Every structure is written in structure tokens, then in C-alpha cells.
Amino acid sequence: MSTSSPPLSSTERTQVRRHSERARTDRQELYAVLDEGRVCHVGVVVDGHPLVMPTGYGRLGDTLYLHGSSANRSMQAAADGIGVCVTVTLLDGLVLARSVFNHSMNYRSAVIFGAARQIEEPAEKLAALRVVTEHLAPGQWEAVRQPTRKELAATMALALPLDEASVKVRSGPPRDGDTPDAELPVWAGVLPIRQVIDEPIPAPDVPDDVDIPEHIRRLVH
Amino acid sequence: MSTSSPPLSSTERTQVRRHSERARTDRQELYAVLDEGRVCHVGVVVDGHPLVMPTGYGRLGDTLYLHGSSANRSMQAAADGIGVCVTVTLLDGLVLARSVFNHSMNYRSAVIFGAARQIEEPAEKLAALRVVTEHLAPGQWEAVRQPTRKELAATMALALPLDEASVKVRSGPPRDGDTPDAELPVWAGVLPIRQVIDEPIPAPDVPDDVDIPEHIRRLVH
Numbered sequence: 001m002s003t004s005s006p007p008l009s010s011t012e013r014t015q016v017r018r019h020s021e022r023a024r025t026d027r028q029e030l031y032a033v034l035d036e037g038r039v040c041h042v043g044v045v046v047d048g049h050p051l052v053m054p055t056g057y058g059r060l061g062d063t064l065y066l067h068g069s070s071a072n073r074s075m076q077a078a079a080d081g082i083g084v085c086v087t088v089t090l091l092d093g094l095v096l097a098r099s100v101f102n103h104s105m106n107y108r109s110a111v112i113f114g115a116a117r118q119i120e121e122p123a124e125k126l127a128a129l130r131v132v133t134e135h136l137a138p139g140q141w142e143a144v145r146q147p148t149r150k151e152l153a154a155t156m157a158l159a160l161p162l163d164e165a166s167v168k169v170r171s172g173p174p175r176d177g178d179t180p181d182a183e184l185p186v187w188a189g190v191l192p193i194r195q196v197i198d199e200p201i202p203a204p205d206v207p208d209d210v211d212i213p214e215h216i217r218r219l220v221h
Numbered sequence: 222m223s224t225s226s227p228p229l230s231s232t233e234r235t236q237v238r239r240h241s242e243r244a245r246t247d248r249q250e251l252y253a254v255l256d257e258g259r260v261c262h263v264g265v266v267v268d269g270h271p272l273v274m275p276t277g278y279g280r281l282g283d284t285l286y287l288h289g290s291s292a293n294r295s296m297q298a299a300a301d302g303i304g305v306c307v308t309v310t311l312l313d314g315l316v317l318a319r320s321v322f323n324h325s326m327n328y329r330s331a332v333i334f335g336a337a338r339q340i341e342e343p344a345e346k347l348a349a350l351r352v353v354t355e356h357l358a359p360g361q362w363e364a365v366r367q368p369t370r371k372e373l374a375a376t377m378a379l380a381l382p383l384d385e386a387s388v389k390v391r392s393g394p395p396r397d398g399d400t401p402d403a404e405l406p407v408w409a410g411v412l413p414i415r416q417v418i419d420e421p422i423p424a425p426d427v428p429d430d431v432d433i434p435e436h437i438r439r440l441v442h
Contacts, residue, residue, distance in 0.1 A: 013272070018292040038414075039312055039326070041262040043273035050264035051234070052273050054310040054330050071239040089275040091260055091416075094357050096437065099366040100350060101376070103357065105260070109275050129321060136315050136324065137412075144407055145320040155322070177426035186365055187431050189423040191358075191440055193259075195312075196417050202410040205398035210408050216317065219412055 013113060014166035024167040033110040033167060034059045037088040038136065042066060044077040044084050051077065057086075058128075058135030059162075064112065065119075065128040066158040075156050079118040086112045086160060094191040097174035098181040104170060106190060112165040116158040122149070128157040139215030197221055234334060235387035245388040254331040254388060255280045258309040259357065263287060265298040265305050272298065278307075279349075279356030280383075285333060286340075286349040287379040296377050300339040307333045307381060315412040318395035319402040325391060327411060333386040337379040343370070349378040360436030418442055 007025045008014065016023035024030075034057075042055045053074035056067045064086065068075035078084045093106035119125045129152075130141045147155065174188050197220050200212050228246045229235065237244035245251075255278075263276045274295035277288045285307065289296035299305045314327035340346045350373075351362045368376070395409050418441050421433050 013267075013270075017294065018290050038315075039310055039328070041264075041273050041308055041310070043262075043264040043271035043306075045266050045269065045271050046234075048266065049234070049304045049334070050266050050271055050273075050306040052262050052264035052271075052306045052308040052332070054308065054328065056326060069239050073238065083270045085264075085271040085273045087262055087273040087275065089260055089262070094259075094418075094440075096358060096361065097365065099372075100354055100362065100368050101372040103354060103361075103365075105277060105357075107260070107275065111273070113270070133321055133324060136326075137317060140317065140324075141321065144318065144324075145402055145405060147320070147322050151320075151322040173422070173424040177424060181366055182426055184366060185428075185431055187423065187434055187437065188427050189421050189433075191421050191437070192419040193416055194419065195414055197315075198413040198415065200410050200412050201394070202408065203394040203398060205403055206409055207406075210406055212410075213408055216408065216412070219315075 008166060009164045011164055014164055016166055016168055022168045022170050024169055029167045030110050030162065030165050031059065033088055033090060033108045034064065036090055040086050040088045042074045042078060042084055042086050044074050044082060046073065046077050056132055058131035060131045062162040064160040064162060065131045066116065066160060067129065067132040068156050070154065070156045075158065078116045078158055079156060081115050081117065084114065084116050084160065091193050092171065093193050095174050096188055096191065097176045098184045098186040098188045099176060102174050102176040106171050108169045110165060110167050112160060112162060114160050114164055116160045119157045119159055122152055125152055125157050128159065129155065137216060137219060143213060143215065229387060230385045232385055235385055237387055237389055243389045243391050245390055250388045251331050251383065251386050252280065254309055254311060254329045255285065257311055261307050261309045263295045263299060263305055263307050265295050265303060267294065267298050277353055279352035281352045283383040285381040285383060286352045287337065287381060288350065288353040289377050291375065291377045296379065299337045299379055300377060302336050305335065305337050305381065312414050313392065314414050316395050317409055317412065318397045319405045319407040319409045320397060323395050323397040327392050329390045331386060331388050333381060333383060335381050335385055337381045340378040340380055343373055346373055346378050349380065350376065358437060358440060364434060364436065
């Protein structure tokens with residue numbers, strides 16, 4: 001994929017050591033993983049121990065916006081500007097080989113390191129919430145009631161620059177075709193996995209004359 | 222759900238502080254999340270910084286087995302017996318409310334804290350690999366070639382006791398039905414999300430007379 005954006009960083013900790021052929025250095029591939037995922041896992045160190053929490057997010061340019069309650073422990077810790085590690089993993093398939101050893105998974109994963117910045121300024125926080133909301137359901141921001149000042153105060157938003165990141169991708173069939181195992185009368189291949197969105201379920205208190213809007217219907221697949 | 226197994230621990234760090242009504246204390250619910258997930262996110266502290274990596278796993282009783290290469294940095298760190306945090310998240314839906322503030326996700330997540338133990342003894346390592354393999358595709362262990370001594374040595378398996386864990390679940394419609402927002406002419410509801418497994422893709426070098434076995438076909442849904 002050709003792009004004019006700068007390549008991904010290559011620091012000690014973003015260097016893919018295991019299966020380096022799976023590493024991607026194109027920034028577009030980082031965007032692709034982040035834009036397709038819906039939940040990231042935010043890792044922080046609290047009292048010397050790791051804490052990993054699922055968190056909603058969105059991306060705008062080279063900034064990842066994390067969204068959570070101000071009571072969320074990992075968000076609280078991350079808001080202090082300590083180092084975080086944010087990982088997004090998309091599972092694409094189970095790779096079944098002719099030997100246990102060659103079993104694997106097809107996946108795309110992004111790992112981002114950095115210090116997150118807590119967004120305090122109301123207009124910037126509003127913009128961050130917009131990114132996170134539109135990430136889940138494009139068109140939703142304009143369709144619903146926007147936050148009051150009080151709601152905005154109860155929400156925590158963090159900004160994490162996409163400066164130090166790595167992307168790893170495994171795809172395709174098992175790699176045991178050129179081993180003696182290929183002679184075994186054993187089936188091998190991939191079970192493709194994907195996430196689907198089913199028919200929307202209206203809240204019980206939505207009036208009958210309020211239809212499912214087109215920007216929501218479009219998400220069903 | 223009634224069960225004779227001990228309830229989940231309630232330590233300082235497994236106490237669900239945000240949305241405590243979403244906390245589950247039944248051990249069976251921990252098993253359910255772990256058994257349905259396919260990838261966990263393992264958090265460790267390396268040089269004072271958090272590192273979160275997607276990892277394959279399996280469960281047997283009250284032990285979680287983590288599987289990776291001996292070159293995997295988070296596995297290496299975890300093998301040293303330092304504290305780990307292992308999180309499994311199942312995304313069940315997008316919760317679209319009448320206000321931005323009440324947007325949410327339906328999910329089930331399990332967070333486990335503890336010190337992992339590296340499994341060295343070959344028979345125990347073989348048993349751990351069996352658990353991880355059967356977790357992905359039940360029946361697969363007996364169907365394929367089992368590991369050689371050399372392959373076993375190149376594989377890392379860790380055991381993590383399910384002693385300190387929390388489970389959090391959000392389900393159902395948005396909670397804005399009893400607010401003034403309910404008067405807004407805005408659609409609200411849930412977009413259900415699920416993972417599907419599509420038709421298996423045979424490896425290109427599998428002979429035509431080797432059919433997809435029943436235990437694999439059964440996974441397609």
C-alpha cells in the first residue's frame with residue numbers, strides 16, 4: 001500500500017521480534033486496524049501491577065481518543081500521564097494445521113505505546129466525544145442529543161498520539177504444506193471469523209413512529 | 222445461576238467500582254466468558270512500562286493456560302512469575318441512546334490478576350497445549366499430529382490460577398427511557414454484535430479426498 005504518511009516508528013519496544021515477517025510498517029495499516037476495531041485494551045501500571053481494561057475509542061488523524069468514566073481505574077491512571085499500552089486485536093480466523101505445533105490464528109493487531117493526555121478544555125472534549133461516537137456509528141453525533149455541561153464534566157476523554165506503534169498481521173493458510181506433515185491424511189485450513197451486526201433491536205420505549213434511521217440501518221451486515 | 226463452586230474473589234482490585242450493578246460474582250459466569258472467548262489480552266510490566274499482547278489460551282477447571290512462543294515478550298515477562306493481568310472481552314452490541322452521554326456497549330468481560338507459572342515438565346506442558354488446542358477446536362487434538370519433543374521445547378505454556386478475578390456484564394437497551402430524553406423523536410436501541418465462523422477454507426495442498434472433518438464442520442455458524 002503506498003502512502004505519503006510517515007512510516008511507523010521502530011523503537012526497541014515496537015520492533016516485532018516473534019514472526020517478524022508479520023510486521024507492518026505502513027501507517028495506513030495502523031489506521032485500518034484502529035478504524036475497524038470497536039474495543040481497545042488499555043494497559044497501565046497501578047501500584048507496580050498491570051491493569052488491562054476494555055475501553056471505547058476513536059481515531060482522528062494521528063490521535064487516538066479514549067473514552068471512559070472518571071471512575072474507571074485504568075482511565076484514571078492513564079490520565080495521570082503515565083505510560084500506557086493500548087492494543088486493538090481483530091481476529092480473522094482459526095488456522096488449523098496438520099500438527100498441533102503449526103496451529104495459529106489469523107489476526108491483525110495494533111500496539112500503541114505512549115503517555116495519554118487528559119482533555120480538560122470543553123470544546124476539545126466535545127470534539128473527542130464526537131470522534132468516539134462517530135467511530136461506533138457514523139452519523140450518530142448529529143442524530144442524538146449532545147452532552148450538557150454537566151454530562152461533559154462526568155466524562156473522561158484522553159488523547160494518545162500515534163507516535164510509537166506496531167502492527168502485526170497473520171493471514172492465509174497454515175504453513176505446513178512443505179513439511180513431511182503434508183503427507184498426513186489430515187484436513188488443514190482456515191476457519192474464517194468475522195463480526196456481524198444483526199437487525200437493530202429498538203428500545204422498548206421508542207415510539208412506533210420513530211423509524212430506524214438510515215445511518216444505523218447501514219451498519220447491519 | 223446456582224453453583225457449588227466458590228464465588229469470585231473480592232479483593233481491592235477486583236472490586237467493580239464503575240457501574241457496580243454490572244458486576245458478577247458467580248464463578249460460572251467467569252467460566253462462561255473465558256470459554257466463549259478466543260483471544261485474551263495479557264498485560265505485564267516491562268521496565269516499568271505496561272505491555273499488552275493478544276494471546277491464545279484455554280481453561281481447565283480453575284486454571285487458565287496461556288500459550289505462546291518463547292520469543293514473545295509478554296510471555297517471557299509473565300514466565301518470570303511477575304504479576305499479570307489477563308482480560309477477555311466479548312462484545313455483544315452497540316447501545317445507541319437518545320443522547321450521546323447514554324451511549325454504551327453491551328459486553329461481557331473477565332479480568333484476572335495473578336502470577337503465572339511457567340510449565341516446564343513435558344507431560345504437564347503437553348496437557349496444557351491440549352487444553353489450548355481443544356479450546357479453539359474441540360476434537361482437534363486427537364485429529365492432528367501431536368508435538369515432538371523439539372516442538373514442545375520451542376513452545377511456552379503458562380498456568381494462571383483463577384483465584385483473583387472479576388466479571389462485568391452489560392446487557393439490554395439504553396437506560397434513557399426514564400429521562401426527559403425519552404420525549405425526543407430519536408431512535409434508540411441496540412445493534413447486536415456476534416462473531417460468526419464461515420465455511421472452512423481448505424489449505425491449497427490438502428488432497429481432494431481429505432474431507433472437512435465433522436468436529437470442524439460443527440464450528441461453522
